[in-house]
Amino acid sequence: MTGVVRFGVLGCASFAWRRMLPALRAHPRTEVAAVASREPAKAARFAAEFRCAATGYDELLGRDDIDVVYLPLPLALRPRWIEAALRAGKHVLAEKPLALRPWDARRLVRLAANHGLLLRDNFLFPHHPQHAQVRELLAAGRLGRLRAFHGSFCIPPLPPHDVRYRRELGGGALLDVGVYPLRAAQLLLGGDIRVVGASLLVDDRRGVDVAGQALLVTKDGVLATIGFGFEHSYECSYSLHGTAAAARLDRAYTPPADWRPVLRIEDEAVPLEPADQIAAAVGSFADAVLAGRSARHPAEARWCAHAVRTVELAEQVREMAITGGWRVA
Known part of the structure; x- marks a missing residue:
């Protein structure tokens, strides 16, 4: 080649x-x-x-x-x-x-x-260096013992005929935007995380979920909550809460190449370098x-394992989800 x-x-x-x-x-x-x-x-x-x-x-x-x-x-x-x-x-x-x-x-x-x-x-987003810096922060114990993660990816309603509203093509908010905080939870908390509760808001006319939440937990008892949807003002962030401090990162999943990230740790704002994650x-x-x-290479095998785990977690969200009483016309 x-x-x-x-x-x-x-x-x-x-x-x-x-x-x-x-x-x-x-x-x-x-x-x-x-x-x-x-x-x-x-x-x-x-x-x-x-x-x-x-x-x-x-x-x-x-x-x-x-x-x-x-x-x-x-x-x-x-x-x-x-x-x-x-x-x-x-x-x-x-x-x-x-x-x-x-x-x-x-x-x-x-x-x-x-x-x-x-x-x-x-x-x-995993290719953006801001997430490696967050992992370094956790490893250094800056937040103390990690107790919770919260990730959100929400966007305003899509055009009526958008493909993401089409059930027969695999549409729905969970598999479009919800997978981002699921993947971030894997990235920061490890692969042993599992879903223990969920809810989905389903659009009856289209037959797809348009919003949802899920509760996950690691084997060490760290809780993770995620929120996602097509019916919201824009939100693209995650936060981490430890026994000593909390940290928050905005524009966590889709920052433009010229975006200058800021990692907020309590009252401190730590500027990070911009990066082109697509490049x-x-x-x-x-x-x-x-x-x-x-796919047999160790690094590629790890990426593939994360890819499979993301699909497994999304399946767990669907299986655990409460939808009765949440349907809209």
Whole structure:
């Protein structure tokens, strides 16, 4: 392989247009070779903007000028096309979460390992250095003994026909924004966390959840609460509460590249450096491909384990959720 990783984009989603394809075009070790859509006109528009080939789904997987398939398809379609891409011998970077159900996520990870290929879910925020600094704070005992975590990701209502309101495509707030604080809890509290209670607000007309909360706990008794939804003012944060102090981080999951984070510890405001987490994620994946890593590599196996655990925790939230009396017309 050359020093440039060639991406094929399977699905012309708006997030791919606004964020991922510009990042792939800008990074010195990646390029966009082709885009695929079921609508030829949409593929042609993407191809003209990003100066690449336009094609269909199956044709893209058969191209020999593609090393990686980036897959921003709706959740319900991801497992089928992740599997197809892996069987075609392509590494896969898929939007998060990997699958609607845990067994699908576990199956896809095994498939990637068996084929000697990379598979990651495209969570961007773990690549931002602000979270490593929070972990260092915890390790140094600055907060004392950790007792609680609270994470929220809430956004205002979406346009009426947004794909995230479509049940048949895996829509709903839990699997769109709720997975962010779930992943943050894993990142900061460890993988032994489990769900012990939850509630979901369901839109009867659409059949999808539009808001929810969950209570989780670690084996050491650290409590975690998460909140999420499509029916709120904007909130994108987490806080940590220890026996000695509390800390809070705003814009925790989707900070712009020029955002200057501030970690608030009690009355102290600690300025952190801005960072482009999308560029960092793209670079990290490209480096792993160029280094010849697969899902069997220890670091990649850990990422895959986190990806599977996120799907498992979301499943636990659904299983534990109280929805009676919370339905709206």
